[in-house]
Amino acid sequence: MSSGAAARPAAKARKAHGERTRQSILERAVDLASAEGLEGLTIGRLASEMKMSKSGLFAHFGSKEELQLATVDAARAVFIREVIRPAFETKEGLLRLWQLCDIWLGYVHDGVFRGGCFFAAAASEFDSRPGPVRDRIAEIMKEWLATLRRAVMDAQAEGQLEPGVDPSQLAFEFNALELGANWAFQLYGDRQAFARARDAILERLRRHATRSGASVLPSSSKGKRARVSAAK
Amino acid sequence: MSSGAAARPAAKARKAHGERTRQSILERAVDLASAEGLEGLTIGRLASEMKMSKSGLFAHFGSKEELQLATVDAARAVFIREVIRPAFETKEGLLRLWQLCDIWLGYVHDGVFRGGCFFAAAASEFDSRPGPVRDRIAEIMKEWLATLRRAVMDAQAEGQLEPGVDPSQLAFEFNALELGANWAFQLYGDRQAFARARDAILERLRRHATRSGASVLPSSSKGKRARVSAAK
DNA sequence: GGCGAAAACGAACGTTCGTGCTATATTACG
DNA sequence: CGTAATATAGCACGAACGTTCGTTTTCGCC
Numbered sequence: 001m002s003s004g005a006a007a008r009p010a011a012k013a014r015k016a017h018g019e020r021t022r023q024s025i026l027e028r029a030v031d032l033a034s035a036e037g038l039e040g041l042t043i044g045r046l047a048s049e050m051k052m053s054k055s056g057l058f059a060h061f062g063s064k065e066e067l068q069l070a071t072v073d074a075a076r077a078v079f080i081r082e083v084i085r086p087a088f089e090t091k092e093g094l095l096r097l098w099q100l101c102d103i104w105l106g107y108v109h110d111g112v113f114r115g116g117c118f119f120a121a122a123a124s125e126f127d128s129r130p131g132p133v134r135d136r137i138a139e140i141m142k143e144w145l146a147t148l149r150r151a152v153m154d155a156q157a158e159g160q161l162e163p164g165v166d167p168s169q170l171a172f173e174f175n176a177l178e179l180g181a182n183w184a185f186q187l188y189g190d191r192q193a194f195a196r197a198r199d200a201i202l203e204r205l206r207r208h209a210t211r212s213g214a215s216v217l218p219s220s221s222k223g224k225r226a227r228v229s230a231a232k
Numbered sequence: 233m234s235s236g237a238a239a240r241p242a243a244k245a246r247k248a249h250g251e252r253t254r255q256s257i258l259e260r261a262v263d264l265a266s267a268e269g270l271e272g273l274t275i276g277r278l279a280s281e282m283k284m285s286k287s288g289l290f291a292h293f294g295s296k297e298e299l300q301l302a303t304v305d306a307a308r309a310v311f312i313r314e315v316i317r318p319a320f321e322t323k324e325g326l327l328r329l330w331q332l333c334d335i336w337l338g339y340v341h342d343g344v345f346r347g348g349c350f351f352a353a354a355a356s357e358f359d360s361r362p363g364p365v366r367d368r369i370a371e372i373m374k375e376w377l378a379t380l381r382r383a384v385m386d387a388q389a390e391g392q393l394e395p396g397v398d399p400s401q402l403a404f405e406f407n408a409l410e411l412g413a414n415w416a417f418q419l420y421g422d423r424q425a426f427a428r429a430r431d432a433i434l435e436r437l438r439r440h441a442t443r444s445g446a447s448v449l450p451s452s453s454k455g456k457r458a459r460v461s462a463a464k
Numbered sequence: 465g466g467c468g469a470a471a472a473c474g475a476a477c478g479t480t481c482g483t484g485c486t487a488t489a490t491t492a493c494g
Numbered sequence: 495c496g497t498a499a500t501a502t503a504g505c506a507c508g509a510a511c512g513t514t515c516g517t518t519t520t521c522g523c524c
Contacts, residue, residue, distance in 0.1 A: 035360045056472040115360045124356035127418035128267045128347045138419050172428045176412020186359035196404045288502040
């Protein structure tokens with residue numbers, strides 16, 4: 001469906017001016033929405049931060065809902081750049097599964113979005129507010145859950161994880177632990193929560209790892225943290 | 233500034249009429265806020281649902297922030313009645329710890345609040361919005377985490393749980409799994425998430441249970457669910 | 465160098481928000 | 495019964511919201 005991220009590779013790079021401001025608007029919109037929420041993301045506020053008129057900014061989207069959808073997709077692009085892509089540099093298997101979790105926790109810790117995980121916040125805000133925005137958010141989080149699940153299955157196919165464990169169950173647990181760390185960090189500034197989540201995940205992984213799998217896991221979570229590559 | 237819950241203990245219990253409507257306002261406010269958020273809880277909307285004038289309703293609280301604080305405390309009372317109290321009918325130990333988790337999941341599943349766990353939603357909404365409301369929410373969630381932690385320690389003291397496990401770590405994991413189930417249910421209507429959370433929690437409990445502890449745990453999570461007692 | 469489209473602007477719209485004031489019902493007690 | 499306290503209503507306010515409209519600036523292209 002060619003929705004968001006890739007966009008036009010600047011086929012002729014000619015009418016660039018409109019698209020460029022649109023992009024920089026969305027950059028700011030993502031930042032604002034991650035802190036104030038997608039509903040708190042107000043057109044007037046956004047316009048004044050961009051030093052534009054409300055109407056000038058508004059024309060780029062046509063409605064608030066379109067702005068919200070575009071913002072969600074822009075956040076998705078950031079998430080892919082900051083989490084998915086770095087983790088996928090590691091080849092499929094148990095280590096990639098671990099990297100997905102580890103880098104995710106790093107992405108929250110490092111404040112890629114001001115309000116922690118953009119989608120956790122957005123999901124909670126829209127979960128009882130039906131409409132296209134909610135649907136899009138649910139879709140994106142399902143992508144993430146499917147990615148985790150796929151990584152589990154790959155690790156099993158590689159013989160690094162016992163074939164008996166349920167990929168959906170493991171994906172659920174890891175996602176929950178990540179959301180839990182995000183929650184503790186946002187509400188209390190508790191950085192220890194990241195270590196707790198890592199411990200819990202690693203313990204789970206080690207318990208179900210085969211002999212060949214156990215050798216690729218890091219020895220301890222203490223002090224270890226994947227760098228979130230800038231990867232411009 | 234004597235802001236809080238206790239307020240006037242109705243020194244002579246005379247002026248009851250105002251207090252009663254205030255209470256029924258809060259009942260509706262909790263319901264509304266759990267679905268639309270504490271910010272989406274609007275005085276005009278609330279007034280029209282109560283068939284009152286905005287100003288008449290407003291007079292009970294004096295400011296929107298006071299209304300929000302009162303609503304949060306009203307939700308806390310419901311939470312205590314629906315989760316804490318039923319679980320505390322079981323005597324301290326491993327079984328009470330399990331009951332706390334099990335009943336919590338039931339309280340979300342049964343829709344005690346329209347928007348799932350009131351405090352999960354409120355925490356996510358206010359986590360980057362400093363002020364008394366945020367502080368109160370954080371305080372209440374800390375109470376819950378402390379209750380879980382205390383239950384772990386009690387189970388250890390009873391000799392039903394290995395003394396080696398870190399109570400804070402276990403409380404973190406259980407809370408995370410509960411929030412994860414709440415998240416999946418709110419966003420996808422996924423009832424299976426409750427079973428997943430129960431499985432994960434039970435597995436954790438069983439792993440660290442002593443022989444005397446293991447005997448008190450339910451045999452399987454499938455089909456088992458604590459009733460959320462009405463407990464008027 | 466001028467033309468036409470794209471982009472940004474400024475002002476106004478109808479609502480709704482939270483919050484004051486003032487007056488009228490309702491109630492409790494001497 | 496009367497009076498004082500309490501509770502609710504009515505109305506208006508300034509601000510902010512999303513949105514529309516007509517105009518003006520900007521800029522690529524012939």
